[in-house]
Amino acid sequence: MISSMTGYGSASRPVSLGAGVLADLQVECRAVNSRFLDLGFRLPDECRGAEPLLREMATQALARGKVEFRAAWRINTSTAAASPSRATSTLNHERLSALKALQTEVLNAFPQAGDLRAADILRWPGVVNEPRGEEEGWIGATAEAAKAALDALMASRAAEGAALVEVLHAITQQMQAIIASLEPRIPEYVQQYQDKLSARLAEALTGQGSQGNLSNGTVPAEVLDRIRQEVVLYAVKIDVAEEFARLKTHLQAVATALKGKGPVGKRLDFLMQELNREANTLSSKSVSDECTAAAVELKLLIEQMREQVQNLE
Secondary structure, eight states, X not given: OOOBSOEEEEEXXXXXXXXXXXXXXXXXXXXXXXXXXXXXXXXXXXGGGGHHHHHHHHXXXXXXXXXXXXXXXXXXXXXHHHSHHHHSOEEOHHHHHHHHHHHHHHHHHOTTSOOOOHHHHHHSTTTEEOOOOOHHHHHHHHHHHHHHHHHHHHHHHHHHHHHHHHHHHHHHHHHHHHHHHHGGGHHHHHHHHHHHHHHHHHHHHHSOOOHHHHHTTOSOXXXXXXXXXXXXXXXXXXXXXXXXXXXXXXHHHHHHHHHSOSOOHHHHHHHHHHHHHHHHHHHHTOOSHHHHHHHHHHHHHHHHHHHHXXXXX
């Protein structure tokens, strides 16, 4: 299905820390718009080993979007209560003594250096013994939770994508209706403009400002030939049949893409550029207020479509 690039999913899995103590691992997967697939990971140290697995599953499932995996864990309080000695963090006195000796040595060399604070000591690697569990357990649980979170993300992206497709269909139908109502009237507008142009040319070339002079034959033949040449040349310049044909072709391509599957965002973005180009040309060749108003309305609708297309994968 056609999917949006924005979405969210989360899942949790238990991780055994030994002696019946469990940790609750929570993995979140968030995605926003991006031109390409941009992956980011914010994982605790225990889950770092699963990053290659997460990267591979995201690459296989997604084509575009800025996607971030986040993970956090905490000890399950109910299992910790059953085995308090195993779940409680303790100090590694051997590491603590080694750190104290190092501090004494440093202070002898640099008396002006301050003592370590308690918070610094507790953050020192290896000073605090915490229940960690096995690396394989963390990797397996992280991969399982990430897979479930990614599935939830894709489901939310698919639901939003379906809603966006409906919006784009509605806008496409509005544009098709504008073209269908305007196109049959273009020859009439062009003829009216040619009549006005002929009268103005006759006035400029002969000083006779009446359209009746042309039909009464009071305008010299060479002047009439010149007027016809100018009108024909200008008629070629203001001919919008080709623009209408391309507009209809591009709108049909949009409708076909919206009925397809998989990533279509880049293709639709290209079609928006083509539609906008034809609408601009239609506006520049306008020969009536109605045609100008229709071109402006088409450009507004194209811009609305472009904003929605930016969200599609």
